[in-house]
Amino acid sequence: MHAYRTHTAGALRAADTGQTVRLSGWIHRKRDHGGLVFIDLRDHYGLTQLVISPETPGFDVIERLRAESVIRVDGEVVARSPETVNANLPTGEVEVRVRSVEVLSEAAELPLPVFGEPEYPEEIRLKHRYLDLRRETLHRNIVLRSKVIHSIRNRMIEQGFLEYQTPILTASSPEGARDFLVPSRMHPTKFYALPQAPQQFKQLLMVSGFDRYFQIAPCFRDEDLRADRSLEFYQLDVEMSFVTQEDVFAAIEPVMHGVFVEFGGGKRVSPIDQPMSYVDDFGKTIEHQGFERLTYLQSMARYGTDKPDLRNPIVMQDVSERFRGGGFGLFARILEDAKNAVWAIPAPKGGSRAFCDRMNSWAQGEGQPGLGYIFWSEDQGGWGGPIAKNLGPDATQALMEQIGMGQGDAAFFVAGDPKAFVKFAGAARTKVGTDLNLVDEDQFKFCWIVDFPMFEWSEEEQKVDFSHNPFSMPQGGLDALLNQDPLTIRAFQYDIVCNGYELCSGAIRNHLPEVMVKAFELAGYGANVVEEEFGGMLNAFRHGAPPHGGLAPGIDRIVMLLAGETAIREVIAFPLNQQGQDLLMNAPSEVLEKQLKELHIRLAPPIKV
Numbered sequence: 001m002h003a004y005r006t007h008t009a010g011a012l013r014a015a016d017t018g019q020t021v022r023l024s025g026w027i028h029r030k031r032d033h034g035g036l037v038f039i040d041l042r043d044h045y046g047l048t049q050l051v052i053s054p055e056t057p058g059f060d061v062i063e064r065l066r067a068e069s070v071i072r073v074d075g076e077v078v079a080r081s082p083e084t085v086n087a088n089l090p091t092g093e094v095e096v097r098v099r100s101v102e103v104l105s106e107a108a109e110l111p112l113p114v115f116g117e118p119e120y121p122e123e124i125r126l127k128h129r130y131l132d133l134r135r136e137t138l139h140r141n142i143v144l145r146s147k148v149i150h151s152i153r154n155r156m157i158e159q160g161f162l163e164y165q166t167p168i169l170t171a172s173s174p175e176g177a178r179d180f181l182v183p184s185r186m187h188p189t190k191f192y193a194l195p196q197a198p199q200q201f202k203q204l205l206m207v208s209g210f211d212r213y214f215q216i217a218p219c220f221r222d223e224d225l226r227a228d229r230s231l232e233f234y235q236l237d238v239e240m241s242f243v244t245q246e247d248v249f250a251a252i253e254p255v256m257h258g259v260f261v262e263f264g265g266g267k268r269v270s271p272i273d274q275p276m277s278y279v280d281d282f283g284k285t286i287e288h289q290g291f292e293r294l295t296y297l298q299s300m301a302r303y304g305t306d307k308p309d310l311r312n313p314i315v316m317q318d319v320s321e322r323f324r325g326g327g328f329g330l331f332a333r334i335l336e337d338a339k340n341a342v343w344a345i346p347a348p349k350g351g352s353r354a355f356c357d358r359m360n361s362w363a364q365g366e367g368q369p370g371l372g373y374i375f376w377s378e379d380q381g382g383w384g385g386p387i388a389k390n391l392g393p394d395a396t397q398a399l400m401e402q403i404g405m406g407q408g409d410a411a412f413f414v415a416g417d418p419k420a421f422v423k424f425a426g427a428a429r430t431k432v433g434t435d436l437n438l439v440d441e442d443q444f445k446f447c448w449i450v451d452f453p454m455f456e457w458s459e460e461e462q463k464v465d466f467s468h469n470p471f472s473m474p475q476g477g478l479d480a481l482l483n484q485d486p487l488t489i490r491a492f493q494y495d496i497v498c499n500g501y502e503l504c505s506g507a508i509r510n511h512l513p514e515v516m517v518k519a520f521e522l523a524g525y526g527a528n529v530v531e532e533e534f535g536g537m538l539n540a541f542r543h544g545a546p547p548h549g550g551l552a553p554g555i556d557r558i559v560m561l562l563a564g565e566t567a568i569r570e571v572i573a574f575p576l577n578q579q580g581q582d583l584l585m586n587a588p589s590e591v592l593e594k595q596l597k598e599l600h601i602r603l604a605p606p607i608k609v
Helices: 059-064 122-127 136-158 199-207 245-263 296-303 329-334 353-365 386-391 393-402 418-435 477-483 513-522 527-541 555-563 593-598
Strands: 020-033 036-043 046-052 070-079 094-105 181-183 191-193 212-220 232-241 275-279 285-289 292-295 341-347 372-377 382-384 410-416 446-450 455-458 463-466 493-498 501-508 548-551
Touching: 020 046, 020 094, 036 059, 059 094, 136 212, 136 232, 136 245, 136 555, 199 212, 199 232, 199 527, 199 548, 232 245, 232 501, 232 555, 245 446, 245 493, 245 501, 245 548, 245 555, 275 292, 292 296, 296 418, 296 446, 329 410, 341 418, 353 372, 353 410, 353 418, 372 386, 372 393, 382 386, 382 393, 386 393, 410 418, 477 513, 501 555, 513 527
Parallel strands: 046 094, 292 446
Antiparallel strands: 020 036, 020 070, 036 046, 070 094, 181 191, 212 232, 232 548, 275 285, 341 410, 372 382, 372 410, 446 493, 455 463, 493 501, 501 548
8 A cells, every 4th residue: 555645635436435545634624523533634636524433543643633734544435324425525425434543744733724714814824825825715726827827838839839948047128127136146246137028038039040939937027016916927928930910819819718718617708710800090990800909099098098808898988079168167178278188988877876976986085076977867857967957958968879878877077188087087987887787707808909109208208208118010110210200100019908907918029120220219219229238139130030029928817817816926826925025935035244245245225214
């Protein structure tokens, strides 16, 4: 017989009745029923109920053991009586009558209970993560993560992609988030950097003649943390040679769709086999097949964000013309400034003064003066609210018909410079959709955000600057950079969004040195700066670079969505806390003076004010 087990704790079934077995695992739960002790024995695979009688050798030891102690038992598999069968447990038709027991590891008093998974402070959970990981939900999430990565890897390989590894120790890069720096002992006063992403290396692989690359890549960014962002994370890093934007979409959509169908628990997933179309920012209709597409400007105007949750059916509208020149004095005055606008946020079935007042109070809590509204008043048998009163019944009816609202509905209005209020408008749309239960929770709704502006105007620096990714190919190439207003140039940049979360960013890359230099010039960077900071890439491009593009879906966010969680810490085995600390290993930590001397480093702690 094996030293520790003949079966796992999740393996026994009715067909095993009568067998002598050996099991090892953790005491999940212990119950004393009139002399008999019942134990739920747990391992990675499941639970088995043990029955131990007072005559069993080691019974007195079992009686005093705490939960989460590790034991080994030998015993006989017996069928449970019909009234004691546990239909919720795969092993629920049988139990093991224990003949002998051995304690393999005795648990001290627990700082964190495993059974029942009661809510506990995050600080305790992270400090004792090894206990937290024994809990069923978190344990299941980590197993899910492994299976998702395995599925993604297989799907990429099936499409002809090959997996390559890129360096972890690399050069610091001036763009993007802050680098994590690693001092070099062999090269005093110099530093490596941990990669924010394998961006330059994967492009260099394309220049090197490889064609379809992928990697489950670790990335490191020294940036402020939030629920869906960590200092270290993993992404499905992808790059392809001799491709257009359409080729990238066609390669990644089956992977994303397939993974979410496989692990989505039966929820609907946006189809990839239906003909679709969208109108770009210049009025051209683009026919395509696959996930829905929105231009960046359309997404901002309709949803107030470039990460829209399309499960929420609310679409905002610009209704400025309904207020221009009169009607509602406040809005009319605001619209005298050409850059200003009035947007409507429809609220189907939100037609009550109570709901509108709650939304107005919420807006004030967000730092806004309030939130204008029109609602269907049952008392008046028509539209109510200050805006409706000022507009008059006919104009109000026309306005509400324009945004698709009728009896029982409402609408909210924001006015001013859209650049200033767009984020608040998007939050209001989300609040309305959530509070009115309009969000369809039973689906994964994907979309592409495309046609990001290549440049934007920086009010702070009073100059044109890059808006998204400086290494993207501008639509129209060098001709657009030479002859077009920079603020009208679109880039071949794209994001995948699912249920309000950005899952990845990507682009067709700028592989032509002269185009790259000109793009940086428009953003105020001289050719010498480009040569100094990105000389390696430019030199590679000067020796024959294929057109190429790619993207990088975030593994942590994908698993977070599939697990039904709202924080990536719930799908990472050993995450950092919100302050970027590893409470289990006490990192970051101080180091020995000897180590600093080896690295030629002298500390300069911040001066306390």
